[in-house]
Amino acid sequence: MTRDPVPDPTGDELLAVLAALGNPHRLRIVAALSEGGRNYVSRLARELRIGRPLLHMHLQRLEAAGLVTGTLELSEGGKAMKYYEVTPFSFALTPDLVAKAARTITDQEKETVKESAE
Amino acid sequence: MTRDPVPDPTGDELLAVLAALGNPHRLRIVAALSEGGRNYVSRLARELRIGRPLLHMHLQRLEAAGLVTGTLELSEGGKAMKYYEVTPFSFALTPDLVAKAARTITDQEKETVKESAE
């Protein structure tokens, strides 16, 4: 019953995850999706009592960090519904992991260009 | 060789930790202290190539989250030196932990009064 060893995250990855989770709303969002299972935006917004645009933004950040996944589905009626669910993740957050990850932090962090160019 | 089970952090604690580590500088600071051992502010600032006031601020945040500890010591000469070192920490960052922690988040988060009053 031992899991495959999870590869250490890069500095940027870890940073994205930590920054994404380091926010009350986003922490609650992950919790809600984790406990209640997949859910669609409008409903989740009601349950968490926050505005949709705001939730939308937070979900983007979480998805960018790889913590949740969104899928646009069509209900029987043909109504568009965007379902989100948590991506199983697991990090052993210790000084050691931090030390390792810190070695691979790219200063820029911005510039979506880089990858395509180079 | 099994460790004592670490108690689950409260929502606020976890939040503080994640928010504290979700920053490039602070991640590097923890890494530096973890690898190089204890160090004092001015030296650490030089090594990380950031200004002292800035480092000072980041160290505060890390200390507030319980990730590092500062000790003001007097060198033989009587010179004041503030040494910082990492506090050993370990969190199994998973959707489950997040779900548990989310239940105990205090909305306010501000107001240092609360504790004294009540």
Place this chain on the structure above:
DNA sequence: GAGATGTGTCAGTTTTCTTTGACAGGTGTT
């Protein structure tokens, strides 16, 4: 058609975080 539900985005405000330069104080050495 009107009203309820779902999707998404945008612009602008507000708030928070980050960063810097300047200042004040201390000790020890040349």
Place this chain on the structure above:
DNA sequence: AACACCTGTCAAAGAAAACTGACACATCTC
């Protein structure tokens, strides 16, 4: 005394995040 090092704090500027209201567009139901 002048210099190099240590500590700390503050205010102001700059940048990034968070938040809100309004809009546009779909589908289903009454």
